[in-house]
Amino acid sequence: NIVLTQSPATLSVTPGESVSLSCRASQSISTSIHWYQQKSNESPRLLIKYASQSISGIPSRFSGSGSGTDFTLSINRVESEDFSIYYCQQSYSSLNTFGAGTKLELK
Amino acid sequence: QVTLKESGPGILQPSQTLSLTCTFSGFSLSTYGMGVGWIRQPSGKGLEWLANIWWDDDKYYNPSLKNRLTISKDTSNNQAFLKITNVDTADTATYYCARTPLAHYFDYWGQGVMVTVSS
Numbered sequence: 001n002i003v004l005t006q007s008p009a010t011l012s013v014t015p016g017e018s019v020s021l022s023c024r025a026s027q028s029i030s031t032s033i034h035w036y037q038q039k040s041n042e043s044p045r046l047l048i049k050y051a052s053q054s055i056s057g058i059p060s061r062f063s064g065s066g067s068g069t070d071f072t073l074s075i076n077r078v079e080s081e082d083f084s085i086y087y088c089q090q091s092y093s094s095l096n097t098f099g100a101g102t103k104l105e106l107k
Numbered sequence: 108q109v110t111l112k113e114s115g116p117g118i119l120q121p122s123q124t125l126s127l128t129c130t131f132s133g134f135s136l137s138t139y140g141m142g143v144g145w146i147r148q149p150s151g152k153g154l155e156w157l158a159n160i161w162w163d164d165d166k167y168y169n170p171s172l173k174n175r176l177t178i179s180k181d182t183s184n185n186q187a188f189l190k191i192t193n194v195d196t197a198d199t200a201t202y203y204c205a206r207t208p209l210a211h212y213f214d215y216w217g218q219g220v221m222v223t224v225s226s
Binding site: 036038045046049089091094096098100101 | 155159168214219
């Protein structure tokens with residue numbers, strides 16, 4: 001199984017700050033990484049596909065980068081609605097896996 | 108408009124078989140490249156991928172649960188199914204189904220169905 005390690009587990013920020021969330025794969029997975037946002041008591045929402053490709057309807061402050069084993073989800077100027085949990089998921093292997101998540105919380 | 112909705116028993120006892128149904132609209136599982144996946148989430152914990160089924164009836168399972176999982180589909184009625192045998196309290200979770208084009212990312216998710224395993 002491909003293991004995805006997300007860091008940090010929790011990130012405390014104030015609105016207006018820009019942040020970067022990390023996802024590291026246990027082996028090279030090209031750009032087969034996808035990012036999701038999950039707000040409390042809601043289903044996950046796809047934010048970014050294939051490491052850096054944008055999704056229709058997602059605010060432009062969300063962006064992704066990386067390839068191989070190291071990936072980053074960046075949020076430019078965090079807004080109050082962004083405080084939630086973020087997960088990465090790999091599809092390089094047909095046996096999909098998710099990272100454990102990073103919780104973005106209000107400082 | 109793509110929608111998915113999960114249904115299940117709500118509560119069941121240890122050792123029983125959990126049967127889940129995903130009823131969807133706005134796409135077809137007979138379309139080349141289309142797939143449906145099942146993902147679960149225990150309360151307060153992270154997402155765990157369980158299984159995917161593809162348009163050509165190819166199936167993939169989480170190795171840690173593989174012996175207990177069976178995924179299937181009814182293309183005519185736009186439904187996908189997941190069975191988990193011999194459940195125990197560790198299977199208590201919210202279960203989601205989601206569309207997965209080319210079995211890559213999950214772009215549309217159902218609202219989830221809570222399942223409790225308790226004696």
